[in-house]
């Protein structure tokens with residue numbers, strides 16, 4: 001046996017690390033941002049609206065005894081993301097961790113979908129993740145301390161959701177999974193790990209949009225665990241992939257789907 005040099009619980013400790021989370025004002029991004037703080041990180045909170053839940057997220061982070069920074073930025077803007085990363089590093093320190101959770105969802109039959117509906121979603125869900133990773137990795141490459149990035153994809157990037165007409169959403173999430181693997185390989189020899197998480201149906205504001213509310217029962221019955229995920233259940237996978245516990249993981253897509261993709 002090789003020498004035992006690490007204590008297992010300590011592998012998940014993020015103390016002293018600086019993180020940035022997009023989509024931190026709501027849902028999965030909000031809960032993960034709080035979870036990173038509860039594991040010791042200081043967290044820059046990015047969302048597109050100043051009236052979003054950023055203040056609420058910051059309040060929970062303060063309760064955890066960590067620092068946060070509220071930043072209004074649209075992930076579709078390279079300049080805005082560069083500015084967000086610059087302010088993070090100026091106020092909190094060298095960026096080491098990032099979670100890119102900002103995203104939207106909507107539905108329309110493929111044959112009826114307008115070009116701008118397709119394009120707007122692709123710009124946020126796919127180009128936005130690319131621009132976020134680009135800004136984050138530029139900082140990580142420059143300071144040379146390494147980094148770990150987690151992109152929030154979806155099981156919709158792996159399967160097609162029965163009854164949901166969302167060809168653009170499904171394609172965007174398949175794109176996030178493969179983009180994450182591609183970036184992981186570009187930076188594999190420069191200290192940056194890139195992984196993705198693919199949640200199954202998760203109870204967040206995204207799932208209260210009108211065309212989905214009546215389908216909640218279907219989502220539950222289609223899922224082997226017979227329920228949607230609680231947003232808290234996304235924290236552990238994110239902490240794992242970001243932390244030293246996953247030091248040999250890069251280019252992984254971690255399905256967190258209650259077994260959905262097994263059937």
Ligand code: NAP
Pocket residue numbers: 022023024025026027028029046047048049052073074075076101102103104105124128152153154155198199200201202203204205206207
């Ligand atoms: P959510 O509650 O709507 O949170 C998403 C947040 O991202 C919102 O605050 C949203 O602001 C923000 N955002 C949207 N576009 C943005 C932009 N261009 N720039 C900056 N911020 C932006 O949704 P969620 O369910 O937590 O989803 C988070 C991620 O998980 C998404 O990528 C989603 O696709 C993915 N996901 C969700 C589920 C699920 O079942 N909920 C399942 C699989 C994957 P607005 O409120 O203004 O739009």
